[in-house]
Amino acid sequence: MSGVRVLAAAAAVLVAALLQVSVLSQVSWQGVVPNLVLLVVVAAGLVRGASFAMVLGLAAGLLLDLAPPADHVAGRWALALVLVGLVAGQVNREARTSAGAVVATVAVCSLLGTTVFALTGALLGDPITSVASVLGVVGLALLLDVLLTPLVLPPLMAMFRRLEPARVVAWQR
């Protein structure tokens, strides 16, 4: 069962990354695409808790950092998505199934993820263009992620819920 869970999570991340790079980029808005990989990590955090989501976030971030056409310093998306997993996993279980809470979580996580990525770039001396254009990208990404939430999050959460093991302990040990 554990193998199935890992495989399903890995497949979800890979499909999200491929769709993001090769399909959604065709309909991008000023080059900004909905961050599907981030949505997968958020869904994992909401259903499975922070520990699982953080590990998944690390793996997903490494994929974004290393797969073509990425050319930034490796580890930047990984760090951003680990923090996203941490935050998404902290949402109170009572509130997790309500649509409002899910959308709010996605909004916060999208803001956090893109901002952390931009900040690490600034720290590492990436030639940052201008604060205004960065804020524009962050805002646009937030909007697109929230718009896609009703379509993407319910099936993802259902998948993670179905694959949730009888004992969550097994994962954290």
Added chain:
Amino acid sequence: MARTSPFARRGHGRTRGPGRGLGRSRGDRRWGEQPLGSGQRPPTSLVVALVMACASLMVLDTQAGDSSPVEPVRRAVGEVVGPAESAVATAVRPVSVVPQWFRSQSSLRADVDALESENAALRSEVRTAGYDRNRLAELEGLTSSARDLGHALVPARVVGFGPSQSFTGTVTIDAGSSSGLGPDMTVVNDDGLVGRVLRVTSTTATVLLVVDSGSTVGARVGESMEMGFLRGRGDAGEGGDLDLELVDAAETPAKDDTVVTWGSRDDAPYAAGIPIGRVTAVYESLRESTKRVVVEPFVDVGSLDVVGVVVPSGTESDRGLVEADGSLR
């Protein structure tokens, strides 16, 4: 709310586990009245370990520069993910070009207008031109580009775009080392310079676009032969402009002057004489005695599709090569 009951039972059943103590001591503070929520706190050690892992990877990749140990990993991941990107892009291409039609409506209209004035008989055909006809036109454009440049071109298609969220202008193309590509080769399309190849896998290559903020191209103003450096601004979306910094600050290029590549030895990374864009504005700062020249690229990076990679004539390739005389081989 009925959902919470299974969680509650499960939560109480969790009596052991390394993170338990930490989770509870912190959780009590915040979620004191909800013991079932306390299990959600991840062990601090895990948080620290994962964040440190990311940080050390970043430092490793930054410090080592070009000989980064991450580079072979990038290549290995690319070998697997690259073909998958090609496959996905090919599979959805007939559908995904539909919105592109709408988006590039204005540029298409400009093309059609030009054709109308040239040849009235072509008008009806252009209006009904299908997707494949556009494609053919692009390939024909590439053929004439090869003739103009005097180099051979490997045709390729863009299969993946880096999102703006990554603040880099890079794309994946579906030709790699098995087609004769290597790092630091010039990438063009029928409008002009697209960028240069950063790294290759056997079937795909990553291209750094001229609009990327890390891209610097040696350039020359066509009319006056002044030399300078073109830098991207990083606005990878539509209409990303470039900044031209002239070597001789006393010179002022005229509006609409064409900027072409200056070229390097052995054509790496940029072959000479490739049109890049046209001058749209010149800003002068008297106090700093500097000049900022804004160049609009000829290539619309938002809707790249067929591109050509400049290779030495006679390169071994597993696909058709557009030779300098315009012939296909």
